Amino acid sequence: MxxxxxxxxxxxxxxxxxxxxxxxxxxxxxxxxxxxxxxxxxxxxxNASMTQQQLKDKMAGFGIRAKKEQIISSAIAAAKYIKRWYAGDTVYMIGSDGLDQALRQEGLTRVGDQAGIVLMGIDRNITYDKLATACLQIRNGAVFLSTNQDMAFPSEKGLLPGNGAFTTLVAASTGVDPVYIGKxxxxxxxxxxxxxxxxxxxxxxxxxxxxxxxxxxxxxxxxxxxxxxxxxxxxxxxxxxxxxxxxxxxxxxxxx
Ligand SMILES: [Mg+2]
Missing domain, CATH: 3.40.50.1000 (HAD superfamily/HAD-like)
Incomplete structure (x- = not known):
């Protein structure tokens, strides 16, 4: 065509x-x-859970040579967004490898409390404590960002709860809507x-x-x-x- x-x-x-x-x-x-x-x-x-290298390796397995810097996940875009608009602010992150790596690449500092930004991405080890800490900081005025609003994602077992579902929980509890980064x-x-x-x-x-x-x-x-x-x-x-x-x-x- x-x-x-x-x-x-x-x-x-x-x-x-x-x-x-x-x-x-x-x-x-x-x-x-x-x-x-x-x-x-x-x-x-x-997908905010995988790093650029992990995504590159996955594609290599399908015979696709991707340039690492040209793989833009919602994690990479979130880190770049923070760097652009909130440079100097600290970040409280709920997320996994892909998000942690993205923040490091942009030279952003993660903290456990009193952050300028609360950033949520998929975290398969999410706990009440993590959610509570996020809520408290948002109530204290932290900017609320989330990698994506996907409510569910497919697995071999069926559809599992996605980052959007956990983000919605925090939004409902605090009354603050996040800025979503992903599509x-x-x-x-x-x-x-x-x-x-x-x-x-x-x-x-x-x-x-x-x-x-x-x-x-x-x-x-x-x-x-x-x-x-x-x-x-x-x-x-x-x-x-x-x-x-x-x-x-x-x-x-x-x-x-
Ligand atoms: Mg698709």
Whole structure:
């Protein structure tokens, strides 16, 4: 299919590049075609638990060579957001490896109490104490940020509670709504634009989920491409009031 040529291809991961532990077959070839043209794609994921290196290794397992600095998770974007708007503030974090590493990379300081920022990401060892500490600091005036609002995420056992569910608990208890960093918000795309200096007309967001990927692109004001390999079905996406610019069965149909 003839789709416009862009400079920044922002590719969602789960449902677009892989599905859980399995590759989306056509994705590796698409990335390779871009790289043959000298274009390194960006990878944009709400997953805040894995580090850039872990995500890079996972993709390598599917035969995809990703550039580590071009893997933008909601954890990476959250750390960059704090660095940009709240440089010098300390951070109370609920989260795992990916978020901790992202904060370190931006040189931000984690504290156990009296933080300027409370930042929540998925934490499989979350406790009442951690939630209570977050609530107390938000009531004391800390800025409230959260990596993403995903209420549930898939596992072999079924859908498990996501970071959005725990964030909602803290928001309900404190009466304070957080700033969410991940899709459908546009902060990850903005991080790419600001750091690499693209014009919006040269950027495209590609993903399987209308409510997160395509919405993020629409809100940010860039072109969007829907792939029919994950959450949202193509028929329903094309009926939306604001459909994506292009919809394709899978990345194999995208001529570069
Ligand atoms: Mg997806």
């Amino acid at each position: 003839a789709i416009k040529t862009y400079q920044a291809y922002c590719l969602d991961l789960d449902g677009t590049i892989f599905r859980g532990s399995e590759a989306v077959e056509e994705a590796a070839g698409f990335v390779e075609r871009l790289q043959e043209k000298g274009v390194e794609p960006f990878f944009v994921t709400n 459908p918000e546009m902060h990850m795309l903005e991080a790419i634009q600001l750091e690499f200096g693209f014009d919006k007309q040269d950027m495209v967001m590609v993903g399987d989920n209308y409510d997160t990927d395509i919405q993020a692109g629409i809100r940010f004001g860039i072109d969007t491409v829907h792939v029919n390999t994950g959450v949202s079905r193509m028929e329903e996406v094309l009926r939306k009031e604001k459909p994506p610019n292009f919809a394709i069965e899978n990345l194999g149909f995208w001529e570069i």
